[in-house]
Structures are given as structure tokens and as C-alpha cells.
Amino acid sequence: MELRYFLPRADLRQFVRAYYYFSTETPSIQPLCAELGNIRVLLNGGGVLSTPNGENHKISQAFLIGPTLGAYTMAADAGTRVFGVGIRPQGWGMLIGMEADEAADQVIDLSAFAGGRAATHIEAIRCARDFDTMATAADRFFSNLLAMRRRELNSYPQALEKWLMDPNEPGLDALVTAMDVSRRQTDRLAKKFFGASPKFLQRKYRALRAADRVRSGAENWMDAAGQGFYDQSHFIKEFRSFIGVTPKQFITNQAELISEIQMRRRQKQPDFFLGSL
Structure with missing residues (x-):
């Protein structure tokens, strides 16, 4: 198992807490503690998220998971690689444009709230050759969302x-x-x-x-x-x-x-x- 963290661009840090990279070469079932919210982009592999509300969600190419109201479980297939984004509370209004309680314990396709803009940036992250390039692509995505929603600040x-x-x-x-x-x-x-x-x-x-x-x-x-x-x-x-x-x-x-x-x-x-x- 490998886990790495990267800080987003300085002007995004009040909205995005960190970028992270997770990989496992073997099948892995891991408990995860209650969190605020994440965006995850699947680079390779797959798996299932079992959320606190009792639902099982097959890991898709890119998704948003809202604040979890209890611990939950991730079952990752062998060879799974994921680029993730931790969303701070202030990021819900500024970046997501959705109230956090509406997304609590939900797994939502990324394009459902970001539309066509998301597809281009997802592809840039998935095609990146290194972690720094992934983070740069994510910075561009959130900068675009931030520019659209400044009034929420x-x-x-x-x-x-x-x-x-x-x-x-x-x-x-x-x-x-x-x-x-x-x-x-x-x-x-x-x-x-x-x-x-x-x-x-x-x-x-x-x-x-x-x-x-x-x-x-x-x-x-x-x-x-x-x-x-x-x-x-x-x-x-x-x-x-x-x-x-x-x-x-x-x-x-x-x-x-x-x-x-x-x-x-x-x-x-x-x-x-x-x-x-």
C-alpha cells in the first residue's frame, strides 16, 4: 500500500485541504473514519465503497463522496490507483455549489455537478505521468470553479x-x-x-x-x-x-x-x- 499527500496551490488551500495518491498491489479492505468530503479519480483498478447508510457503490472513473456521518469501508481491487481531493467545509459553497447535507453519505458522479468542465480535467489527471502534473491539473480545475463562485466567499x-x-x-x-x-x-x-x-x-x-x-x-x-x-x-x-x-x-x-x-x-x-x- 502506498499513500502520498500534496498541498494544493496556496490560494486554494482554504477550500481544498490536500491532494493524495493511494495505490495497492494486493486486494485490500480498509475501514475509513468519518470525513468531510472527497473527490476521487480512479486511475487504475476498481473496488467498492460501503457507505454509512448501508449502500454499496462500485468505484467509478471519477466521483464525489459527501461528508460521511460515520465510519465506512473501502474494498480495493489489486492494482487500484486513485488520485483524491479532500474538500474543506468552505469548499462546498465555493467549489461544489451544493449544500453539504444534501451530499452526506452519498456517492455522486463528478460530472453531475461539474458538467463538461469536469471531463477535460479528469482526463488531464488520468493522463498525467507524475504526481506533480496531477496536482497541477487539479489546481486548474478548482481555479476555474472558484472564479465562477466568488460571491459565496x-x-x-x-x-x-x-x-x-x-x-x-x-x-x-x-x-x-x-x-x-x-x-x-x-x-x-x-x-x-x-x-x-x-x-x-x-x-x-x-x-x-x-x-x-x-x-x-x-x-x-x-x-x-x-x-x-x-x-x-x-x-x-x-x-x-x-x-x-x-x-x-x-x-x-x-x-x-x-x-x-x-x-x-x-x-x-x-x-x-x-x-x-
């Missing part, structure tokens, strides 16, 4: 992002105050950009922070869990729901790909948790 809720990144997990009242809009509007904006309600998103971030602590060598479940879990049973249940395996399984090779993804994103991105969902 000022609508992104920075206060919501800051609230989710806070390891102290402030309450919902603190978020509503910071947003300076009604509770109903706060909920709507969370679903538009992140795909779910604030309280659900806070659960996801809590589990991902715990996974990072497990990977970093937390000595016991309480050190790994941090705040917000009632007891060990609650911790394990939430961990498995959003990460796809138990904490014990996470530190074995059963979660090799998740752990590798976490480590490489941490190396590339200081705002790791925002990019990891």
Missing part, C-alpha cells in the same frame, strides 16, 4: 469552525452567541457547510481527537478519551461509530490506512482535525 461561518476546533468543547449556547444568529440558523449553516448539526459534528471531532491521542500513544482509555465521554463503554461505542474500529483494533494493522492517513495529514496540516473529517 463571505457566507462561510468562521465561528462554527473555531467552535468545532476547540478541544474544550464549549456548549451550543456559546456557539449561537458567537455566530450571532438564531439557533435554527446556526443549525442550517452547520448542515450547509459541514453536512450535519453542530452537536453531531462535535461528536465526530471528539472521536477524531481521541483517535489521534490513541495513535500518539495514550497510556489508558481516559487519557485517550479526553472530555465528553461518560465512561469507557460510551468511549468505545463512539470511537467505533466514527473511526470504524475499536481503540484496540486501531493500534493494530486492522486500521493501517486510517492511522497512516492521520499521521500524514498531521505532518502536512496544522489544522489537522478540520481536514480529517
